[in-house]
Amino acid sequence: MGKRSVSAGQRRTQSRRRGGARRGPVRRLVLPALILASLALGGGAALAHFHGTETGATAAPPAPGPMAGEADPTTAAPATTPPEPKAKPTPTTPPATTAPKKPTVPKSGPGTFTTARAAGAVTGDRGVLRRYRVQVEDGIDLSARQAADEIQRILAHPRSWAAHGRGRFQLVSENADFVIRIATPDTADALCLRQGLDTHGELNCETTDGVVVNLRRWMLGSPTFAGGAAEYRHLIINHEVGHEIGIRTHMACPGPGKLAPAMMQQIKGLNGCRSNAYPYDEDGNYITGPTVS
Incomplete structure (x- = not known):
């Protein structure tokens, strides 16, 4: 009984324990080997990236991504310029019609006159010939x-x-029987006043040597006359020349x-x-009417 007897089962248990102790170092060697093998097969790129970022190796840096708020140029849709809006046709508006500007009539002048250097044919075929300048x-x-x-x-x-x-009438520049003068309102008043006529800066008159036409009436016409200034000039000349041919009085409206x-005197x-x-x-x-003084 000096030595203990060991059963077969005990020997297998001990053997497994010893075998397991021997296999421990082998497992620790196998795992690193497997890792190295997997890296060699497909993980080289990952290892290179790992080394580049950690050791300062000169591996090419990854392409920079888009900054916040910017479109990625590799994926963004190409920019399109919106079409310019078509210009709307400008409506054609007819120019506004404005009344013609009235001429400026000076109130006074120097009182001297220029004679028209012109001569004309005789107008009319009957009656006394009257030459005028x-x-x-x-x-x-x-x-x-x-x-x-x-x-x-007009005549x-x-x-x-x-x-x-x-x-009959004839335009001449000298040797006239009467004169037709066109004068500023102040000058016309002065010439008419010599005949005792007060024309108030507005009226025409007949004097001993001819007709005085107020420039205001010649240029502007009359506020009581329906036509324009050009037609009113016919009335001025016909009225004053009527006095020259002997019609001394005025007439009134016939109806x-x-x-x-x-x-x-239509202006009145x-x-x-x-x-x-x-x-x-x-x-x-x-065209006649009742006679007035």
């Missing part, structure tokens, strides 16, 4: 020659005096709605008549 006050924007041409046309109008045998006589009111610039109507009838 035209003068325009200096310093105003009116040509004496142009004024003379216009007066010549030759088919509804004026000469066309109906009430005299409501009728044409006012040329010898009526029409009294129911229609304004009219001519001594005769379109049928050649003399």
Whole structure:
């Protein structure tokens, strides 16, 4: 009984324990080997990246990603410029019609005159021949020659005096029987006052040597006259020349709605008549009315 007897089962148990103790170091060697093998097969890139970031190796850095708020240029859709809006057609608006600007009429002038250097043919075929000259006050924007041409046309109008045998007229520059002067309001007043006529800076008059036309009336017409200034000039000349041929008195309105006589002072009111610039109507009838002093 000096030695203990060991059964077979005990020997197997001891053997496993010793075998397990021997296998421990082997397991510790196998695991690193497996790791190295896997790295060699497919993990080289990961190992290189690991070494590059940790050891300072000069591996190429990864491409920088887009910053916050920026589109990734490799994936962003190409920028498109929105089409410019089509210009809307500009509506064509007709220009606004404005009344023609009234000419400026100076109140006074130097009192000296320029005579129109012009001569014309005789107007009319019956009656006394009366030669006239035209003068325009200096310093105003009116040509004496142009004024003379216009007066010549007025006296030759088919509804004026000469066309109906009430005299003949001829434009001359000297040796005239009477003169037609166009003057500023102050000068016209002074010339008319010599005949005892108060024209108030507004009216025309007839003097011993001829006719005085107020520049304001010549340029602007009359507020009581339905036509324009150009037509009113016919009334000025026909009225004042009417005095020259011997019609000394004025006339009144012959009745409501009728044409006012040329010898009526229409600027002072029409009294129911229609304004009219001519001594005769379109049928050649003399337009007359009651005589007034």
